[in-house]
Amino acid sequence: MARKSHVQTTINGETVEFLCEPRQSLLEVLRDELHLTGAKEGCNNGNCGACSVILDGRLVNSCLVLGVETEGKSVETIEGLAAPDKLHPIQDAFLENAALQCGICTPGFIMSAKALLDQNPNPTEHEVRYWLAGNLCRCTGYDKIVRAVLDAAAAD
Amino acid sequence: MPTVAIPSLLRNLTSGEESITVPGTTIREVIDNLEDRYPGLKARLCEGDRIKPGIAIYVNGLLTRGSILERVDAEAEIHFLPAIGGGRSAPR
Amino acid sequence: MLENKDYKVIGTRPIRHDGVDKVTGRALYGADFHAAGLLHGRVLRSPHAHAKIIAIDTSRAEALPGVKAVVTAKDLPDAGDKVADLGEGAVNLKHLCDNILASDKVLYKGHAVAAVAATNPHVAEEACTLIDVEYEVLPPVLEVRQAMEPDAPLLHEHLRTTSLGETAAEPSNVASHIQHKLGDPEKGFAAADIIIEREFVTGTVHQGYIEPHNATAHYNADGQLTIWCSTQGAFTVREQVAEILQYPVSKIKVVPMEIGGGFGGKISVYIKPVAAMLAKKTGKPVKVLMNRAGVFEGTGPTPASFIRVKMGATKEGQLTAAQGYLAFEAGAYPGSPVGPGAMCIFAPYSIENVIIDGYDVVVNKPKTAPYRAPGAPNVAFGSETVLDEIAEKLGIDPLEIRLLNGAKAGDRRADGPVHPRIGFIETVEAAKAHPHYTAPNGKKHHGRGVASGYWFNIGLESSVTINVNSDGTINLIEGSTDIGGTRASIAMQAAEVLGIPAESVNPSVVDTNSVGYTAVTGGSRTTYATGYAAYEAAQDVKQQMIARAAKLWEVDEANVQFADGEFSSINGKEEQISFRDLCARLGETGGPVVGSGTVNPGGAGGAYATHVVDVAVDEETGKVDILRYTAVQDAGRAIHPSYVEGQIQGGAVQGIGWALNEEYIYNAEGEMTNASFLDYRMPTCLDLPMIDAVIVEVPNPGHPYGVRGVGEVPIVPPMAAIANAIYDAIGVRMRELPMSPDRVLKALGKI
The missing domain is CATH 1.10.150.120 ([2Fe-2S]-binding domain)
Known part of the structure; x- marks a missing residue:
């Protein structure tokens, strides 16, 4: 097992730090490490869009981005869309x-x-x-x- | 008396009869009376005291629970059809 | 029993109760389940379509750090020759178990062979590559007609053809033969002025649910097994796992998580018993997730089929006879939906002389599973294009010939029973009156087609419990997986009875320990049967509340009536109290009120659909574009019209995919070569126009509000409707699915 890397990123406006293996996708990090399970795995090869998130303003399939690539970047997920008392x-x-x-x-x-x-x-x-x-x-x-x-x- | 529609694959046992009227107030009685007249029919429909799992019973066009205990009235029209797979799953 | 009155809740479009959770990402699906100490399981699958397993050596996998357990078929209880009665017909338990983990033979590429539990999913995947399986590769049988040849390689040496209780002497790949016969087909064809006989081939197609299969299992020290999973029916998971593991149902609790689509494909279990086996061996919770290739190759698609249809008519267009020959690929183990196909093939029409033969045939492909009106789309592709050809040759409008021959209440179906009140004619009339059908259709290479379809729908068991809250709301407990808005459609039926808003019902889909037996969400039964159980439970609540009001007013129960959410006393005292206010007084009138309802209704009532489609065919590329689509359907009564429309639109689009693109593409070795969403091409929104869903309401006398199931029938007409439209556009009859660009070009003689 490869050693885990320390990554600092911004998720839904909050600074987040996590450890991940180099082979872990952003989708795996969101779901398995951070328990943000709103992004779903439908195919794990970029063909279904169920894992769509916004990375530095760009729409991406999070299954095709590595967790370590998000260092210093900003990620928007479904969990960050609604205000506490009001839906988007x-x-x-x-x-x-x-x-x-x-x-x-x-x-x-x-x-x-x-x-x-x-x-x-x-x-x-x-x-x-x-x-x-x-x-x-x-x-x-x-x-x-x-x-x-x-x-x-x-x-x- | 209830009328039983004989499935085409069983008509070799009924000399080609397609529809038979037999006495009975339950499916069990109807099948027993059929068996008296056409020996061998019951073995094709039942396993012991139960309807074979692959067979569905319709009474007056409605799918029943598939039990030999099902009551039938004098005007009932009874069909034995292949049970539908399609995800049916029920305790029996 | 039909309640004919104006409704307050039924027919409105409230926001679904689980909606906010689902648009905010909070809803928890099977793969979202997490537990402390969780291990991850992965399955090793066969690389061969047909092979004997000589030996399996798991030692290298077990030695990998992080691996906690490896299981193979040897870890399953001995199935012997026991027959598991899951109500689907006799299911050979060995077949059931062998499809979970192959014992002596692998019968399709993707067949599960072993499974690993490890501390991390990547380790589990790596460990799978370290399991050494020695195979003796056998020639695969990949097509139904080939499998029926007398000298075809046998998948199962003990399989013999059964024909309604009679078993043949010689082994065969044909598992069963069924037949329906009505009237005198020979005489009927002799009376015909025109007879058309054609052959059709349809491909293997997957349900294509977006969420892969998943399961997390845990054994407590006391032997209680809990399984958290996405399924169309928690109780059927419990039954299947109990049979496969030979474990008592009372020791198994299945917790249904939210489900990401099923369409029939999430009824059979695959990895759920495997997760349980791994959990037992490790003593830890184990989560097993399937990947997309595993879903395509290892779970049940709907069968490919070969169909021959012969129909005869008088020159006025009256059908005199029909014959159907249906050969369905069951996949590796018996159990294709050829039975439903045989029930449905000519069911839209009243024909006096019919013979239908159906064959269930095993081939080296995954064991097929139900997919939305299983069997019916295959057969309708044949019968509805033959009817179109008859209409065209006789110079009769295709909707007119359907009106002329359309089945009505009292007409006999080919399989015997007489139709109850049905709405087929009404769907054809609505299609004929729709502006789509009368819009100009004259452009070069543009064409219009129509087709109809039937699905019988089912009833089966449902249970609902209602707990009344002191604030005038109710908690509705149900066991039906909500796959497309049924929390709302079930809650609305209870709300209607009690005269409260849909929003005053809190529906919960609960585990198998917490509600009465409820059959699967399938067969278009949920809004019909579980809705019916909710109606009964609400009636039970209503009666108890009447007793409370009587107690409050010191009058006889017979002197309390309930209407529009208000209880009032008649005969004397002028008293009135709302449902809500009475809820606040339960404590002083006798304590909590709990209502229950259980049903197993026989009158599901058949559903009919008639579709109209316009296409454009590109003669250079062979590509077919859908320009306009109108889908008319009898819903009986649309409880929540938005979700009825959604079922119609979704079913039609799955049919469009089946018609134009979708199929398993196999090489000679029996390997599926397109096991991804890139290559197994499902429709995207760019491929489609808006789908105009037209709801016709011919109430079903078998339900208090007239509900008919709506989920399945919309997938039945599209293939034939599109084939008929392609003919209208380019003058070529397509008789093989999918009608992909290469096949269109071939039909045009261009390649």
Whole structure:
């Protein structure tokens, strides 16, 4: 077993220190070391988007980033999105549009949608579909998800 | 008297009869009376005192619990069909 | 029994009760479970599709630092020739156990052979590579027609074909033959002016749930086994694990965590008994997670199939006879859904003369599992395209021919029973009246297709307990996995009975020690049957509350009535109290109120769907694009319309994937060559338009609110609808799934 490295990073605005093996992905670190289990493992090779987080403002699949790479960086996860007493508008829009069924892909979709709306507050339906194409949902057929993201954009 | 629809794969035992009227107030009585008339039928439907696990019983178009204790009325139409897999899982 | 009145809660769209947890990442799924001292388990899988296991040497793995236990089939109790009755038909216990960990033979690539528990998942993975398995490789049988050949290699030397209780003398890969016969098919075909007979092939397709299988198990010192997992049914996990490990159900507690999709694929157990075996051997909690390749290669997809359909009609379009030959790949062990396929193939139509033969055939692929209306999409691809061809040749509109022949209440199904009140005709009429169907459709290489589908739905056992709170709310305890919003649809039915808002119900899905037996979330049964149990439990609460009001007012119970959330006295005293206010007075009127309901209803009522699709076919690349999609479905009564629409949209899109892209691609050695989400191509949102879900409500007389199951039937029509649309676009009939670009180009004669 390789020796663990000490990493200091910022997660959801808080400074966090952790130890991780060089081979551990950011997803493993979030889930297994920090118990932030909102990011999900669906494929572990960057094809489903269930583990989407925002790293220094960029949307990434956390299964494709190593934990040690986050040294000195800033990570946003689903756990940091809502205020203590108020959901983020994207979260509200997902609930109001019934844009989830089993919910396993939901944190990833919400983080992807946030990354989209951060850079393009008024996307077209096609832009939403293009941007979210890296996130797989097997339950909804995407209809209500796309509507939720468009609603969240309109609400902002 | 209840009417039993004979599954096509059992019609060799009933000389080709597709539908048979037999007395009985429970599935058990109906099967016993069928057996009296067409020996061999019961062995195809039951294992001891129970319906074979692969067979489902419909009474008047409704899926029953599959028990020989199921009561049937005089107008009942009874079907024995292959049990549906598809995730059924029940204590018996 | 049908309650026909205006509803206050049913038909509204409240926020689902588990919604906030699921949009904030707080909801705990199986893989999110954590326990102190947790070990991590991984499974070693067979690299061969068909081989004898000569020897397994685990010593190098056991010597790796951090490894705490290794298990193989030798650690399973001897199955003998016991038959496990899991209610699915007789399940040979040896087959069940061998699919968990192979004993003498591996029967598909990905078949589990051994498992390791270690202090860290990477160590467990590394240890798997240190297990030495000596195989004698055998030729694989990879296709159903090949497996049915008399000289095909046998997967199981003792397997013999059974036909309704009769067993053949010679061993075979054909596990069973079923048949339905109605009327006189020969006479029916003789009376036909047109007869079309075609052959169809469908590929192996996976449910594609996003969450891989997972399980954490722990044995207490007193022998109590607890399993935390994602499953469609905690009680079926308990039963299967009890059978496989030969352990009493009373010593097993299954705790259902949130589930990340299932679609039928999370009913059979795979790693749950393995986690239990590792936990027993180590004395520690062990978490076993499957990876995506393991999910594709080691769990049940839905079968590939070969289907021959023959239908005859008069020149006016009246169907006179139909014949179906269905050969389904069961995978490594018997048990394909050929039975449901045979039930469903001609069920949308009233045909007097029908014969259907079905064969369940083992091949060297993973043991198949249910997938959304199992069997029905395969067969509808055949029957619905043959019907389209008949309509086209006779010059009849495809929806008209469905109206002409559509099954109604009182018509006899080919498998015997008579249809209750069903809503097939209503779905066709709604499709015909929809603006989609009348919109222009004339562009080059654009086409429109329609198809219909049937799924019978099931009832089965459900139990619900309701505890009344002093503030006028209720806690609703249920055993049905919530896979798509059923906490809400079940809670709403209890709320309707008690005249309280949906938000005043707190639903909980609990473990197997904490609620009455409840069958799986499957068969489109949950809102129907567990909703029915919630209705019964709420009725029980209502009766008890009437007794409390009577006590409060010192009147006879018969003189208390309940309507719109208010109890009132009749005959004399002018008293009134709301449900909420009466809840505050439970202590003084007799103590807590707990209601319960258990059901096993037989009247699930069939569900029908009719879909309309527009496609564009690129003749250069063979790619088919979905331009517009409308899915009409009879829901009986839509309790929460948003989640009914969601089921319709999701099912239609899974059908689109099955139609256009999805299949297991095998090489000659029987290795799946596309076991990842990159290469097993499921639809993304960029591949799709909005899906217009149209709900028709023809109440089911077998449920107090008229509910019919909605989850499964939407996956039945898409393949045929799209094939018919492709024909309309380019004049080529597609009879093999998926209709991927290479097959379209081949059909066009371009490659």
